[in-house]
Amino acid sequence: MSTFEALADPTRRNILALLRLGERPAGDMVDALALPQPSVSKHLRVLREAGLVHVRIDGPRRLYSLDPKPLAELDAWLSPYRVFWANKLDALGDHLNRSD
Amino acid sequence: MSTFEALADPTRRNILALLRLGERPAGDMVDALALPQPSVSKHLRVLREAGLVHVRIDGPRRLYSLDPKPLAELDAWLSPYRVFWANKLDALGDHLNRSD
DNA sequence: CAGACATATGCCAATCAGGGAATATGACTG
DNA sequence: CAGTCATATTCCCTGATTGGCATATGTCTG
Structure with a gap:
């Protein structure tokens, strides 16, 4: 599991x-x-x-x-998502959509 | 869910x-x-x-x-576990067990 | 409004996770 | 070795989740 x-x-x-x-x-x-x-x-x-x-x-x-290993992996899994809530980066979504 | x-x-x-x-x-x-x-x-x-x-x-x-909100919450949930893999802190478990 | 497209929903069968109760295993004590 | 304590395993049942398929809903085009 x-x-x-x-x-x-x-x-x-x-x-x-x-x-x-x-x-x-x-x-x-x-x-x-x-x-x-x-x-x-x-x-x-x-x-x-x-x-x-x-x-x-x-x-x-x-x-x-x-x-803690699996939790450290979960932490790593989370990494690419962190930019989405690193406050000032609310604009990231917009940025990505613009460059689409 | x-x-x-x-x-x-x-x-x-x-x-x-x-x-x-x-x-x-x-x-x-x-x-x-x-x-x-x-x-x-x-x-x-x-x-x-x-x-x-x-x-x-x-x-x-x-x-x-x-x-990203729920993922940010997951990130927060993970917080108290981070000390367990902050390398040098492998000794934390031992410490806690000692103070038990 | 008919038809085409994008997406959602309903239904069914199969599989799976979880709870409860009973029982098995394994270690220690005398 | 009999008994006891700590823990794991098994069995059965129920409820939830998933996939597949068919169908419904909603939007746009002409």
Whole structure:
């Protein structure tokens, strides 16, 4: 599943927000999100497969942490669009249309 | 449909990329994408409802252009994650874990 | 107004993501 | 090794999304 698809679900975005605070066991997130454990586990799997999180095994627990690479790629994807809202450049669209 | 969901489809991302070049009639995009016209029209509808594109009516044609606001919001959403890949800050995770 | 063109919409079938409940796996404890 | 805790996986169901095709809407031309 692509980064975009993985981010399309609000629960998964909440998980990423939690992980900004640092590495956490899956159970912590079940509590924090107040969702059924299997549900959280499934979302974590999607995030894992999308490369957005990294797991470290610690005894019976799985410690999840953020893997920022895909988000950095998203940041890069956004690059060519930034000129469109770099305030003074509202005129860009007009410019491009003129040169069409 | 949220920005994230709208961006989850590759065809829709292709449409946005085309619109970076400037305002275009829907038909142009049908040609450029080599997809059936109704398919493109439906994707344009999703983008419209997500606020990612703007339509201007020109006789029988609809001229589509990029509306960057939702992308600017995505850029803002990304902000708190940027520290995670601002190279030297690989140590941030460690730092946060220490202070846990 | 008839016809042609540009685009949108409706309908249908297929596929897919998500939730819930039950169960499996794997690690530690005594 | 029996039991317990933490987590993952499976199964089933429902609702949403996508593609294809046919058709509708709206605009212009003559």
